[in-house]
Amino acid sequence: MAEAILTLSSLHKQYGGLEVLKGISFNVMPREVIAIIGASGSGKSTLLRCVNLLEIPSSGTLSFDGVLIDFSKPERLWRRGLSLRRLRTRIGMVFQSYNLWPHKTVLENVTEAPIRVKGMARAEAVDIARQLLARIGLLEKCDTYPSRLSGGQQQRVAIVRALAMSPKLMLFDEVTSALDPELIGEVLDLMATLAAEGMTMLVVTHEIAFARDVSTRTIFVDGGRIAEEGPSREMLTSPANERTRQFLRRVLHQPVSASARP
Amino acid sequence: MSDFINPVERAAAWWHSIEEYLPGMLESCAIVVELTAAVIILSWICGLVAALGKTSTHPVLRWPCEFYIWFIRGTPTLIQIFIVYFGIPQLGLRLSPFTAGVVALGVSSGAYVAEIVRGGLSAIPKGQTESAIAIGMSARQCLQYIVLPQVVRIILPPITNEAVTTLKNTSLLSTITIVELTLKSEMIISYTFRPFDFYIIAAILYLAMTTSLMSTATWIEGRLARRY
């Protein structure tokens, strides 16, 4: 059996007295696409942010691509600032609000990190960026500034910006939630294409149809814990857990049948 | 009879009487420009450091910066100049008037620059820095490539204002024997006894300098604004 690319084990995150993650453990295999669903405030964003260390977990361990980090020994962590950065360069993250850099053109947004962080030659970075932008049909926009693009276009550029670093894992945090309904499709299509090409992905989403059709596995987070996980199609059509069922009923505005699973 | 001298001749006579002092006044303008340039550079360094310190979550970094800004903004600039020029030598460190003047005005203006920069920093959405850190940039790279270029555009108008204030404040340095434009004018007046003429000329020269500073800033602003 293949090695897991990402392993979280009993990951906890506290803000002051507030415990947001209460022991999260799971493995991600290469090429897996995992949908993370759950109510607002259940800790989904915090979980993603802990994976690429935008937030430092309070305790637990994380192992990514052969590097193990133990968060119960924080003093060692700080000395490894550099390796935390190296880990981040291999994990791409896409945010709900795109967060493109407004003072840089579309092309510069995509080439900035490869040049500054990886030390790639400009010509090579531009080459890669142009190929990626051509793929999403935005090559002719490469010299425009993000403010001139539609939300869907901006979000696809944000995805491509992350891809330019050739990440081994992509994190998506409700990337379609800020989009007008008619623009959601183009972003989900791009994500589905990536999934089909074998990109390993963690996708926080409220798009249940996307989770069901594209992801291989779904994790339902409830109150900072994993309440249920399983193959997406089964779990999202007939959840075993009552809380999952309630949640799905709320987001789908329709009844969800009780589990028929063994 | 002198009453019948025509206006053109009068003007010529007036010009003749001030002409010999103009080169000296222009030289002192050069000193004003030098002082201003040095003070602006120092104030930007102080201001950036203090702004970053004050926005830091670390009390050891934040406290001294907060004290610095509070102290400077709450005391007269002239007193700050006197502390540096007359006060510090008492502790054993002798500074030339020029150095003391640049240090005093630079540190002083730095506190105001810090508040301006802090305003600019807070106008950058958190998501901007987050996406930079998430993609693997260091804090310094994020500041240098993502945050500061945007901050510069935002703070350009208030920072220009502060630079103009700095230029005008160099006249305070006449009190510590720097022969800049104000002291130069006073010296000329002390032997010509013509305060009206020479203070007006000084004012015009100050106006020329502040106006070119402001139009340079407007030009830069226009260039930055057209881009995004």
Ligand SMILES: Nc1ncnc2c1ncn2[C@@H]1O[C@H](COP(=O)(O)OP(=O)(O)OP(=O)(O)O)[C@@H](O)[C@H]1O
């Ligand atoms: N920096 C922080 N400081 C304090 N509390 C925080 C912080 N970030 C998140 N929280 C709290 O942690 C909890 C989980 O937040 P999180 O953003 O992870 O939820 P979420 O599942 O992503 O919700 P949503 O669907 O609304 O995005 C919330 O109660 C939130 O208030």
Ligand SMILES: [Mg+2]
């Ligand atoms: Mg969230």
